[in-house]
Amino acid sequence: MNLQIRILTTLLALLGCALPASAQTGKFTPHSVDLFEVLPVQDGGRIKPVSTFADFTLLRLSGRKSVTRGDDAKTHLRSTEWLMEQAFFPELAVDEPVFLVSDAAALDAIGLAHVDKKKRDRYTFRELEPGLNALFAKANEYSHIEPKERNSVQTQIVNLAEAVQIYDSLSGHLDLALVPAPQPEPKDAEWLTPEEVALRLTAPMFRDKLTEGQKQVAAGFSALQQRRDDPGAFENQLAAVSGQSIAMAQARGEYGKIPLERFYYRGQFLFYGQIVFILAFLFMAFSWMAPKAKLPYRGAALFATAGTALVITAIVIRCIIRNRPPVSTLYETVLFITGVSTLVALVAERITRQRLALSAAAVLGMVGVFIANGYESLDKKDTMPSLVAVLDTNFWLATHVTAITVGYSAGMLAAVLGSFYLIAKAFGFRRDQRTFYSGLGRMVYGVLCFGVIFSTVGTILGGIWANDSWGRFWGWDPKENGALLIVLSQLVILHARMGGYLKEHGVCAAAAAGGMVVAFSWFGVNLLGVGLHSYGFTSGIHNALWTYYGVQGGIVLLGTYGWWRERLRAAIKAEARGEMPSHSSGGTRDGGAAGGATI
């Protein structure tokens, strides 16, 4: 396994060379920035490259992973370069616009002028400095209010004060756990910051516990400050200390995945995935407009496959880095659902070749990757966090979580296909092509069957896990109930279809409505803030979720209108022929008719 990782990381490191080089500030050589990026640092309970730390710190402050300077050239700084500037040239860093203020009303509240700025804009530390006393006084006042109870200005003020504190902690010194723990200490031992090592050297009881390696690495990092004005000397010193640090980390077996993680983030698989899925969507749109042309269809198939491959590659790399099954966080559910639903859609397209499943793959891929990127920007936290104790089990993550997430994927795919059906019917698309609709209806049914297996088994497996960790199989906890709702909604559709209460149109409408059930289970219950699945709580997605409910509900209503219109047409035609309109009949398990109109 280690050999495989080494081969993969070597290949990826080579590939990484092809990636864009860092922008130059003139203060550091490009090689210095590269060396700094792959330095191992302990943060958030794990060892990661400095580039990951820098990415998410900057994301937290400025809502981006790079800095765009306010100069005429609009120079871009990569996050690591910004971090280096912050540590070694704080007098320059004060002029970098890294503080995102979403609404200037927050600045009004602390009496800070913001002339020539937009309502949502980025500010430098120097610009904020006159208002810092008022900012911290207000933040202190608002911190006593429950986060849920704060208004938007209060929330922004508290967040901005936290951002300034983070900024300050990184200003002028390396407050990062860059000094590896010595070799005999257990796995997951604490690393130290260079300053902590310096402090321990002053206390005899701690001094003796430091190894020579730790002292040298700490001294090496401290010496960087003295060489800051000579880029060449700085690079040499950094090369020496990073060599020592990496050797110590390797000796502890904690360095192996650092280059891979740096490659993962620099590779921007999801960014490119989004572009590729948008292209797939556009080609698909052309394909519908020109059904006989082969190029748009082939282009859509190619891009959708490429997008799926990018998402799956991202998932696989994350699994290797984390040494975990594909899903262990809410963020990863988005990636996995996108990967699985697009893959299933591509397989369905391969079987049916009706362009419908391919369209669903393009839509789901585009939306899924957009949500993943949006979630990362909203959460502003490392997407590979350490897990709480109850989740520290690869067996249950691999079985229950994976199965239930596949169930979510199928539910979403069925909802998208069902929505296609309803929209097409409502707008009279290919009105006379019965096979088009029956094929789509069969596809929705097939995906629902696929989904019900995983939803049901995944939900029960969750109960068995709960029985092993919390002492009860079922506790009516919101997250459990959400999973049960998906199972029940899918069972209702399948039973009602079998009984003849739902026909093709009804199944598609119900599947489309099922998308809302999946969204409620996936994200909605996390907003409630109650239950044992507290590790999955989230916030800030309320509006997006309700927008989705609204859109999906609208599609179902549109579908109902389409059904009603079709029935009306059939009735008029029958009347014209002097016949009674036909009624579909509901059935029982033994084939008996239950009667009544069905959709």
Next chain:
Amino acid sequence: MKGILKGILDFFSSLGLSSALLILLALLTYLGTIDQVDHGLFEAQKKYFESMVVWQQVGPLVVPLPGAYLVMVLLCVNLVLGGLVRIRKGWATVGVIVTHCGIILMMIAGLVKFKYCKEGHVTLYEGQAKSEFESYYDWELVVLEPTERGTVIEHPIEPTAVEHSKGDKGRTFDDPTLPFALQVTHYMRNCQMMPKGPMFSVDVPVVDGAFLREMPLEKETEQNVPGVYVTAIGRDGSRTDGIVWGGSNAPLRANLAGKAFGLDLRRQKFPMPFEVRLDKFTKEDHPRMAMAKVFSSDVTVRESNSTRAVKISMNEPLRDKGLVLYQASWGPSNARPGERLFSTLAVVSNPSDQWPLWSCLVIAVGLLTHFTRKLVRHVRLEGKKS
């Protein structure tokens, strides 16, 4: 008559009823989930999932809905009649029948758990041993009778009986081995014992200058502290009043028929068939973080003459003699390094503990059989078409 019976059978085995019940169950699940935000899990569970009827507020109206308990009973009947008895038997339906068998097994497991499960916890400091566990929610009233040998005989009154002792009359419990009968009144699920001042009046009895003040129910049910008024009625007709409150530090003491007795309202206790001693509690955080990575309790289990060491950790409980012990929590949460810690182990006695696992396997086999068969048929048909 036959026609009526057939009609009833048709109704209870119909797919229409299945669909309607599944929709109702989904609706109740949704309502019960949302209700937890305001009323907590315990209350929502009682109202929606363990009831026969739910009175649901819809705007200004109160609408009756069947409770999930009733819905699940009907679903079980429907499943047996329609999904097992009347369903067409053949290769085409074998997967469905197997799945239905699995679901019935799971529902039976749920029923057995609901009726016969005992749940609670045992909290131990390092070095401490216990051979009983106590309930999270249920409170029992206990008469404590000291003996001449220095031991205490406990005369417990079941929690459900205590809970029904409401109002002025309440209930009277007569244990013939005691020299008095005990009338229990004014049961309050959550209350405080307070001194009665001269400036206000109360609508409950005042005993020795104190009374029980009813409080609103807590969202977290385990935080509710109940209380009752008691009257010991001697065999000679003498009456002694008292208040027993769950939040008291010590049992109520009373001299009855010339002998000292104690009365205590405490969380219900259950004996364990073995003794558990906590040897060491371990809590490991992720490095440089205040987030726990591992909780575990090293315990010694002693039964009869044998002892054995066991490690209980998250996701790895101890199963023995029909009981399962889980790592639940620990404390004190603000403990400083080196301070003595306690570990709380959740204890469950559930006869159907592993039945859901078997049902899951059966359901998985059934669903895979059924849908794989359908998929193969579908692919073959598509192949023929093309």
